[in-house]
Amino acid sequence: MVAFVIRRLLQSVLVMLAVALIAFTMFRFIGDPVNSMLPENATAEDRQTLRENLGLDQPVTVQFTRFVSGVAKGEFGISYRNKRPVAEMIAERLPATLELVLAAAVFALLLGVPIGIYTALHPKGVLSNILNIGSLIGISVPTFVTGILLILIFSVWLNWLPSFGRGETVQIGWWSTGFLTVSGLKSLILPAIMLGLFQVTLIMRLVRAEMMEVLRSDFVRFAKARGLTNRAVNFGHALGNTLMPVITIVGLQLGSMIAFAIITETVFQWPGMGLLFIQAVSFADIPVMSAYLVLVALVFVAINMIVDLLYFAIDPRLSVRA
């Protein structure tokens, strides 16, 4: 077990290094940050001085080594545009993104699981067909279109919900939360729906397929033969077996929701990490971009590792190989 964990950790470090290196080599293709940092009338001399100050005149390998050693010490540098420590900026934005992802995941589960169960239990029902077709639309419409439509309906026409921002937030230590104010909760609704809609359809289809599979299995038939009520069979026996893979998938999806929050955050001006990243790209703000990419890679690596460890705990055959 210990050897397995250590090996996994080493692999994770390698993955992180690879991500950082790929990110760093890509930065050479997004343009020269010096042009956005200096006024139009800056002379060639001024540009060169700044480039040297930032160390951008050095080869990529040197810049990369410096970045990695900085990260090892917990230093991500100073944003080129905002002139603030990047670590601090990301820490400020992190709660916004995580709360949005959490709300979207809860929304997806609360809607996806019951619909999935319903369509599995009534595969031929009219409502099931409508829901199935609806889920196809949900999967195929691009999320930014959904977002704009939500804004048009609920903000412009009905005037119920705010179209942008996070509302009032309450500071709890370094964590800023929008869960405790009315405007914060109202602001959360539309972005959470936009981010969670795709997950709703995914979970619903997954639950439906899994549940129909389980309902055909022997132990369900035997349970029915024992004369148990439908309710007890469906929810007591079938549902529990259905949910295992669903929970695994939802866990893995959390990582991609954090990454995909970029689009939602751009549409709703949600002050999270994705928005920070998009702005950094247009400014060629290298310290911010590298820190964000490393962080997202870390989230994926961490989630994958947890899943691996869970499998390890469940499946004893893995320990033989380890």
Next chain:
Amino acid sequence: MTFASRLTSGLAATAIAALMAGAAGANTLRMADSTDIAAMDPHSMTESNTIGFLNHVYEGLVRYNQDLEVEPALATSWEFVEPTRLRFKLREGVNFHNGNPFTADDVVASLERAAHETSPVKSNIPGMKSIEKVDEYTVDLVLSGPDPIVLNYLTNILILDQEWMAEHDALLPADMRGGRENYAVANSNGTGPFMLESRQPDARTVLTVNEDWWDEPEHNLTRIEFSPIGSDATRIAALLSGELDFITPAPLQDVGRIERADGASVIVAPALRTIMLGMNHTDKLHNSNLTDKNPLQDVRVRQALWRAIDMELIRKKIMRDMSRNTALLVAPPVPGYSEELDVLPPADAEAAKALLSEAGYGDGFEVGFDCPSSRYVNDEEICQAITAMWARIGVDAQLTSQTPSKHFEKVLAGGADIFMVGWATLPMLDSYSVLSALLHTKGDRMGAWNPGGYSNPELDALTDKVAVELDVEKRNAMMSEALKIARDEVAMIPLHQQPLAWAVRDGVNIPITADNKPRLWYATIE
């Protein structure tokens, strides 16, 4: 206290609070821009939207008024005691937001900070040699040579409190190498009409009115709530749903939609920014079938390219009648502009073809064409239209559109044959900006944006004279002459001044200024 009386007093308190909130809310201006302000430190960057916003909190010695004329701000008067020594009398009785009095020490500390070796804004005050305190309310700005536009530069150099900076170890500008945050980046203490109340980056920055402002307020605002909204659709939706009072910019394609909606309208004005095409004047093209010569070196070819572009069509179809076509490289409000020179002959593909044949390129040629995407208003569409217009005279332009940072990296490295660039002449608001940066022969301090290698000794000589000429009439005449040379030689192809569009809710009055900086100390809410 009985329950009833507690209830009544509670209700009364709520009612009073609601009334007060109503009164405070009545004159709150909620605005959104497409990008967030970069930082609160006016010496940490040169983004014009940030400087424009910070101008509500901080002020310079002088400022531009609604007509973009220099007027006194923290200085009340000035005179050249020597050609290179400009003496300012400072305004007395002005206080910073924390109550500290404004004195000569603040001016000295601020200008030294702005011009410091590591300061990103030092190119915005290029002529400064030193700043000297004469007495408590007099300072001398010592220049390295006569500088006719030093006041224009000073509109952009904002003044911070010396004591406050000293207290928080912020006397030097943010240093990118140190890895430490400068206190002034997130905090502020100015003399301006509004004070910073709170700031959450990317979410909301709130200013409240400074009751103690030295100037007679023309505005009636009590509070400004600034939010950045990057997505055009969301920004407009927020205006139409009543969550905002004022947005910049209003995208051109949505102007009609906003006008049709109830309760909102668009304000449009021609901006200072002139969009133009720069060209490769060196011996060889980068992206062409011709390898031994560069047709762009022939003035007839450059004329042909210019004549082939139908700007009228672009104005109607792409710019929705809101741009202003131009034959000069500067906009009308910019000194040096001359109405008699600004005559654009109608597009004529036949004449263009004839010019090409005359130059020996009757069969046309291939040439690289570089364009930024989403840097200027409808930039890509304009480039596509121009590519098609050139195709009609046999010039095969290989269009490359990419992000602004990539585009300008390539252009400035001299890798483009024909490239689009826009120039607002800010912060100096003077033709000298175009002459020195875009047209002067490339050197250490000149021609930073002349990667195509255009060089004309006559124009260079005029530019060098303009730099030190203090007589306004003479100077303007020389600038016009230099711009005429550039026009006749087609050093660059001028296209148009792009439009500037803001949108407001009904009842909000904000004067629009061509430099695209809202001046909310002139704004009123009914």
